[in-house]
Amino acid sequence: MAVRDTGAExxxxxxxxxxxxxxxKRNATTQDIADAAGVTRTLVNYYFRSKDILFKQVFDxxxxxxxxxxDAVLAADLPFRKKLEGFxxxxxxxxxxxxxxxxxxxTEINSHDFDIDKKEISPALRIFIKDIQLEMEKGTIxxxxxxxxxxxxFSLLAYPLITRPLFKKLFELSDIEFERLLHDRKKMILEMxxx
Amino acid sequence: MAVRDTGAExxxxxxxxxxxxxxxKRNATTQDIADAAGVTRTLVNYYFRSKDILFKQVFDxxxxxxxxxxDAVLAADLPFRKKLEGFxxxxxxxxxxxxxxxxxxxTEINSHDFDIDKKEISPALRIFIKDIQLEMEKGTIxxxxxxxxxxxxFSLLAYPLITRPLFKKLFELSDIEFERLLHDRKKMILEMxxx
Amino acid sequence: MAVRDTGAExxxxxxxxxxxxxxxKRNATTQDIADAAGVTRTLVNYYFRSKDILFKQVFDxxxxxxxxxxDAVLAADLPFRKKLEGFxxxxxxxxxxxxxxxxxxxTEINSHDFDIDKKEISPALRIFIKDIQLEMEKGTIxxxxxxxxxxxxFSLLAYPLITRPLFKKLFELSDIEFERLLHDRKKMILEMxxx
Amino acid sequence: MAVRDTGAExxxxxxxxxxxxxxxKRNATTQDIADAAGVTRTLVNYYFRSKDILFKQVFDxxxxxxxxxxDAVLAADLPFRKKLEGFxxxxxxxxxxxxxxxxxxxTEINSHDFDIDKKEISPALRIFIKDIQLEMEKGTIxxxxxxxxxxxxFSLLAYPLITRPLFKKLFELSDIEFERLLHDRKKMILEMxxx
DNA sequence: TATGAATGAGGTTTCATTCAT
DNA sequence: CATGAATGAAACCTCATTCAT
Numbered sequence: 067m068a069v070r071d072t073g074a075e076x077x078x079x080x081x082x083x084x085x086x087x088x089x090x091k092r093n094a095t096t097q098d099i100a101d102a103a104g105v106t107r108t109l110v111n112y113y114f115r116s117k118d119i120l121f122k123q124v125f126d127x128x129x130x131x132x133x134x135x136x137d138a139v140l141a142a143d144l145p146f147r148k149k150l151e152g153f154x155x156x157x158x159x160x161x162x163x164x165x166x167x168x169x170x171x172x173t174e175i176n177s178h179d180f181d182i183d184k185k186e187i188s189p190a191l192r193i194f195i196k197d198i199q200l201e202m203e204k205g206t207i208x209x210x211x212x213x214x215x216x217x218x219x220f221s222l223l224a225y226p227l228i229t230r231p232l233f234k235k236l237f238e239l240s241d242i243e244f245e246r247l248l249h250d251r252k253k254m255i256l257e258m259x260x261x
Numbered sequence: 262m263a264v265r266d267t268g269a270e271x272x273x274x275x276x277x278x279x280x281x282x283x284x285x286k287r288n289a290t291t292q293d294i295a296d297a298a299g300v301t302r303t304l305v306n307y308y309f310r311s312k313d314i315l316f317k318q319v320f321d322x323x324x325x326x327x328x329x330x331x332d333a334v335l336a337a338d339l340p341f342r343k344k345l346e347g348f349x350x351x352x353x354x355x356x357x358x359x360x361x362x363x364x365x366x367x368t369e370i371n372s373h374d375f376d377i378d379k380k381e382i383s384p385a386l387r388i389f390i391k392d393i394q395l396e397m398e399k400g401t402i403x404x405x406x407x408x409x410x411x412x413x414x415f416s417l418l419a420y421p422l423i424t425r426p427l428f429k430k431l432f433e434l435s436d437i438e439f440e441r442l443l444h445d446r447k448k449m450i451l452e453m454x455x456x
Numbered sequence: 457m458a459v460r461d462t463g464a465e466x467x468x469x470x471x472x473x474x475x476x477x478x479x480x481k482r483n484a485t486t487q488d489i490a491d492a493a494g495v496t497r498t499l500v501n502y503y504f505r506s507k508d509i510l511f512k513q514v515f516d517x518x519x520x521x522x523x524x525x526x527d528a529v530l531a532a533d534l535p536f537r538k539k540l541e542g543f544x545x546x547x548x549x550x551x552x553x554x555x556x557x558x559x560x561x562x563t564e565i566n567s568h569d570f571d572i573d574k575k576e577i578s579p580a581l582r583i584f585i586k587d588i589q590l591e592m593e594k595g596t597i598x599x600x601x602x603x604x605x606x607x608x609x610f611s612l613l614a615y616p617l618i619t620r621p622l623f624k625k626l627f628e629l630s631d632i633e634f635e636r637l638l639h640d641r642k643k644m645i646l647e648m649x650x651x
Numbered sequence: 652m653a654v655r656d657t658g659a660e661x662x663x664x665x666x667x668x669x670x671x672x673x674x675x676k677r678n679a680t681t682q683d684i685a686d687a688a689g690v691t692r693t694l695v696n697y698y699f700r701s702k703d704i705l706f707k708q709v710f711d712x713x714x715x716x717x718x719x720x721x722d723a724v725l726a727a728d729l730p731f732r733k734k735l736e737g738f739x740x741x742x743x744x745x746x747x748x749x750x751x752x753x754x755x756x757x758t759e760i761n762s763h764d765f766d767i768d769k770k771e772i773s774p775a776l777r778i779f780i781k782d783i784q785l786e787m788e789k790g791t792i793x794x795x796x797x798x799x800x801x802x803x804x805f806s807l808l809a810y811p812l813i814t815r816p817l818f819k820k821l822f823e824l825s826d827i828e829f830e831r832l833l834h835d836r837k838k839m840i841l842e843m844x845x846x
Numbered sequence: 847t848a849t850g851a852a853t854g855a856g857g858t859t860t861c862a863t864t865c866a867t
Numbered sequence: 868c869a870t871g872a873a874t875g876a877a878a879c880c881t882c883a884t885t886c887a888t
Contacts, residue, residue, distance in 0.1 A: 074847085074848090090371060090372075090373065091373075092368070092372075095881085095882065095883085096882080096883070096884095097881095097882080105848090106848080106849060106850085107883090108848080108849060108850075108851095108884090108885095109847090109848065109849075111883075111884065111885085112847080112848070112849085115884090116883075116884075117882090117883060117884090118883095166371060169367050169368065169371040171427075172364055172367050172368075172423050172424065173287070173364060173367075173368055175423075175424060175426045175427045176285060176361060176364040176423065176426060177285075177287070178285065180426050187431070187432070187433065191431070208449075208452070210445065210449055211442060211445065213428065213432045213434070213442055214442060214445060214446060214449060216428075216432075217420070217421045217428060217442075217446075218417060218453070220420060220424070221416040221417050221419075221420035221421060222413060222416050222417070224416075224420060225412070225415060225416035225419060225420040226412045226416060228367050228370075228371065229367065229370060229415070231370045231371060231375055232366075232370045233408070233411075233412065236382070236386070237382070237408045237411075238382065239408070247406060247408055247409060247412075250405065250406065250409060251409060251412075254403075254405055254409060257403070258403075258413070258453055261456060269872080269873085290856085290857065290858090291857080291858075292856095292857080300873085301873075301874065301875085302858095303859095303860095303873080303874060303875075303876095304872085304873060304874075306858080306859070306860085307872075307873065307874085308872095310859090311858080311859075312857090312858070312859090464851080464852085480761060480762075480763065481763075482758070482762070485877085485878065485879090486878080486879075487877095487878080495852085496852075496853065496854085497879095498852080498853060498854075498855095498880095498881095499851085499852060499853075501879085501880065501881085502851075502852065502853085503851095505880090506879080506880075507878090507879070507880090556761060559757055559758065559761040561817075562754055562757050562758075562813050562814065563677070563754065563757075563758055565813075565814060565816045565817045566675060566751060566754040566813065566816065567675075567677075568675065568676075570816055577821070577822070577823065581821070598839075598842070598843075600835065600839055601832060601835065603818070603822045603824070603832055604832060604835060604836060604839060606818075606822075607810070607811045607818065607832075607836075608807060608839075608843070610810060610814070611806040611807050611809075611810035611811060612803060612806050612807065614806075614810060615802070615805060615806035615809060615810040616802045616806060618757050618760075618761065619757065619760060619805070620760075621760045621761060621765050622756075622760045623798065623801075623802060626772070626776070627772070627798045627801075628772065629798070637796060637798055637799060637802075640795065640796065640799060641799060641802075644793075644795055644799060644803075647793070648793075648803070648843055651846060659868085659869090680860085680861065680862085681861080681862070681863095682860095682861080690869090691869080691870060691871080692862095693863090693864095693869080693870060693871075693872095694868090694869060694870075696862080696863065696864085697868075697869065697870085700863090701862070701863075702861090702862060702863090703862095
């Protein structure tokens with residue numbers, strides 16, 4: 067009697083995640099995913115009924131995953147500056163593991179049927195927004211809507227990563243040079259946000 | 262003697278541009294484009310041989326178009342601050358006309374066979390880099406690699422636009438509230454970059 | 457428990473063989489073949505991925521098939537003359553069943569990417585070449601390269617069959633008259649080769 | 652005022668002949684032919700209305716051409732053996748110039764709507780048949796139907812040429828070796844036919 | 847749980863042909 | 868005599884999905 071493996075479902079999702087986010091193969095077919103996972107194409111369908119469902123599940127999991135990581139950092143019991151530093155480090159680590167995830171999400175976010183099912187603002191985010199307002203009162207950061215502070219943070223972090231190929235060409239940079247550039251940014255972003 | 266019509270080719274490209282960049286229909290088929298342009302599908306093929314070629318041509322034209330607009334602003338004979346303001350205005354105008362163009366380009370840029378055929382850094386960009394270095398010396402902007410200054414500029418401008426749906430959800434903002442937020446950013450971006 | 461049908465793949469190949477070789481419909485489409493086999497066109501594609509692959513498989517099978525029949529006759533333990541007679545009979549039988557096979561193969565052979573994957577001369581052919589050399593030494597056949605003897609054999613057998621329509625016209629022969637002509641050839645060919 | 656060229660029609664036919672018979676590109680499109688002839692595709696259509704008509708005209712011309720060459724040799728005032736030699740030489744010369752012509756004709760001949768419009772047996776052929784019968788009476792060639800003598804002649808000449816790629820593989824022959832083989836055949840064919 | 851067989855829908859491309867100048 | 872533009876028909880191919888074990 068065979069041992070129930072049962073890991074197939076998660077294996078397929080992980081493989082899809084890898085293909086989409088790490089390898090950047092946006093148009094991978096179910097066949098491609100099945101092949102990479104070492105299962106038959108129909109098994110993919112057995113578990114997920116349709117490609118769209120697999121798609122959505124992988125996407126949602128990735129979103130949730132990222133949100134959990136965000137929350138962990140944002141709700142941590144640390145001084146504001148440390149939180150920011152932790153956030154930046156976490157973000158860069160994510161991008162190193164899944165270089166295409168940002169770009170992929172951008173696409174999804176802009177697709178016509180984008181709809182994440184969330185009820186309310188995450189508690190961690192609520193805490194962080196409080197932090198931001200406090201810092202503004204203390205004068206360590208400029209006065210602005212908290213949403214704009216968040217937008218600035220994300221912008222300065224994420225945008226260079228998703229347009230990396232373009233800017234490499236534009237400024238004639240090697241991979242190493244671009245890495246150096248990114249490295250410089252960490253301190254710089256802190257300064258821009260906190261000055 | 263009738264004038265040769267011949268506008269069909271450009272018409273098809275313009276229609277494709279509209280569909281891709283203004284309506285965000287990334288997966289539009291040749292049929293969709295033909296229908297929207299009021300021509301038969303095979304005519305599309307007559308001019309462009311294949312969908313990929315149409316795709317590439319439209320993309321390249323859009324890139325060139327944008328670069329020309331950049332160059333016009335960056336090389337203008339204006340004080341640095343005015344240039345920045347002009348750039349920001351131009352960028353927002355572009356995005357208003359073609360809301361999905363950024364997102365579309367992100368995707369292409371990250372696709373595996375991305376390769377723009379450029380020989381050297383654009384003269385206008387070279388001028389602007391000079392401007393940046395001059396401003397640094399004057400102390401009106403912080404010292405950093407010029408490339409990082411450009412990255413900051415683009416990041417703060419573009420990222421909120423391409424992640425708009427997500428942040429609207431995240432902060433529970435209406436369209437009007439988000440517009441207000443964007444409006445605030447113009448002044449704020451100038452301050453962040455120039456402080 | 458029902459028996460797996462699974463005969464579909466072979467059925468499609470056999471049908472294609474029939475259409476190409478027996479009916480001479482060189483330009484049959486996948487649809488034609490699917491219709492004749494009583495399956496849907498996409499099933500043809502399911503098994504063979506592309507028309508070319510089906511094409512190649514059918515062709516290769518036909519080649520192998522014929523080679524096996526050749527080998528059986530050429531390697532048989534019979535006196536040389538009997539072998540020749542057997543070969544001629546076999547050849548005519550083949551042609552009766554698949555009148556267009558020869559012509560089809562001529563075309564393929566002359567196509568630009570013709571390449572059968574054979575490693576070495578078939579053992580049966582090697583035996584037959586030995587036979588030929590022996591007969592030459594015995595003086596029952598004229599001295600010549602064995603390859604030329606083979607060429608003569610095939611020429612005299614096959615050529616009239618593949619140019620049948622032309623010669624029928626040229627000599628104003630009815631089908632029956634042409635059959636008579638072919639019938640006479642059997643003895644004549646033996647005489648020409650063995651004299 | 653431009654010089655009337657007018658050679659375009661013949662140029663197209665000659666180009667088609669070249670492509671079909673010399674290069675063996677059976678499936679060349681009108682575009683291919685137009686390109687090779689240095690004219691636009693629509694010009695091909697202007698002259699020939701349809702691809703089939705061009706096809707047929709080229710084919711018919713090639714047939715007529717060959718028949719004229721046959722006739723010239725067969726009706727010449729020469730001894731029988733000389734005629735045969737002349738015929739063989741002429742045939743080989745033709746094949747050298749247009750290696751794929753034979754194979755192409757085989758295909759056409761076997762196509763379902765093959766129909767050359769001839770009224771009667773060519774006078775030259777009639778003369779040659781007389782010759783054959785005379786030689787039979789003289790005992791220089793074996794007794795058989797004249798049609799079979801002709802079939803033998805053509806078979807031994809043409810078949811090795813149209814199956815050349817196959818036999819090269821089968822007997823592991825280089826191009827040079829195959830040429831040598833063909834060279835030997837000239838004398839051998841005469842012997843086989845005349846013994 | 848897992849799979850091979852089969853299908854349908856939709857997309858792309860090729861090509862000969864016709865139109866209008 | 869010559870051509871660029873446009874069209875129609877048909878072929879081909881890919882893919883997600885369903886069926887029947």
